[in-house]
Amino acid sequence: MAEQVKIMRSQLGRARGHGAAKAGTEHWLAERVSALALVPLSLWFIVSILSLLGAEQRDVAAWIRHPFNAAMLLALILATFHHAQLGMQVVFEDYVHGPRRRTVIVLATKGGALLLGLIAALAVTKLYLSPEIVAATGTNL
Amino acid sequence: MTDIRDAPHVAKATDGRLIRRPLSPHIGVYRWPVTMLSSILNRATGIALTAGTLLLVWWLVAAAAGPTAFAGVQAFLISPIGLLVLFGWTASLFFHFLSGLRHLAWDLGYGFAKPSLNPVTWAVFGGTALGTAAVWITAYSKLGG
Numbered sequence: 001m002a003e004q005v006k007i008m009r010s011q012l013g014r015a016r017g018h019g020a021a022k023a024g025t026e027h028w029l030a031e032r033v034s035a036l037a038l039v040p041l042s043l044w045f046i047v048s049i050l051s052l053l054g055a056e057q058r059d060v061a062a063w064i065r066h067p068f069n070a071a072m073l074l075a076l077i078l079a080t081f082h083h084a085q086l087g088m089q090v091v092f093e094d095y096v097h098g099p100r101r102r103t104v105i106v107l108a109t110k111g112g113a114l115l116l117g118l119i120a121a122l123a124v125t126k127l128y129l130s131p132e133i134v135a136a137t138g139t140n141l
Numbered sequence: 142m143t144d145i146r147d148a149p150h151v152a153k154a155t156d157g158r159l160i161r162r163p164l165s166p167h168i169g170v171y172r173w174p175v176t177m178l179s180s181i182l183n184r185a186t187g188i189a190l191t192a193g194t195l196l197l198v199w200w201l202v203a204a205a206a207g208p209t210a211f212a213g214v215q216a217f218l219i220s221p222i223g224l225l226v227l228f229g230w231t232a233s234l235f236f237h238f239l240s241g242l243r244h245l246a247w248d249l250g251y252g253f254a255k256p257s258l259n260p261v262t263w264a265v266f267g268g269t270a271l272g273t274a275a276v277w278i279t280a281y282s283k284l285g286g
Binding site for chain 1 (some may be wrong): 184187188190191194195197198201202204205207208211212234238241242244245248276279280283284
């Protein structure tokens with residue numbers, strides 16, 4: 001019997017159906033790829049924020065109306081929330097014990113990141129599509 | 142030796158004397174290697190930056206909502222608490238950014254040898270200080286204090 005054993009897993013482990021989810025490499029790679037995307041995006045964001053210091057709402061709107069800025073912001077939002085939820089997943093998997101609690105917290109994090117990302121993207125889209133206010137002479141509006 | 146639980150710590154010195162084996166130190170009495178501190182900080186700043194995304198979302202949503210809402214965010218950001226949050230966010234971003242670059246280099250197989258490990262990690266701390274200072278000096282000079 002012993003010579004026939006080819007599976008390096010305990011019988012109890014097999015019966016319970018536990019083991020690798022076979023998605024670890026994908027997660028690891030996605031974390032790195034999104035990090036790589038965030039290198040230019042976050043540098044651009046810091047420079048942009050510095051150029052927008054003390055800006056009023058119409059300055060920000062005018063800035064986002066530029067297609068390049070809108071596209072970069074959307075890319076930043078996508079990469080940021082993707083990277084954040086991947087990272088937070090690992091943190092929770094490390095520190096939250098109990099499979100149910102862990103699953104609930106990880107799913108809530110992913111859902112929250114998705115929602116926040118969508119809200120941010122919608123705000124950018126709204127500003128991008130907002131009409132340019134041509135200041136008429138004599139009005140401050 | 143009076144307690145049976147001390148038995149594993151009993152050993153003989155080279156001259157045959159019975160001695161108490163030394164215990165390896167734990168975190169409290171351990172001189173932290175800089176790589177250990179940077180590893181902890183990489184995760185801590187990642188969590189801080191995740192929380193910081195709320196600020197980005199608030200800022201964008203307020204800008205989309207209109208001038209009044211946007212003025213509210215700007216007022217918060219230049220308040221003492223707002224400035225503290227922004228400073229923490231800047232420092233966290235630079236640390237996580239540079240530490241992340243270091244991790245990407247490690248993943249590619251560069252700089253993981255012992256001689257370069259500590260200098261590169263110190264450079265991450267130095268770069269964080271420089272980058273954060275550069276941003277805040279620029280901001281201060283631009284807004285005229």
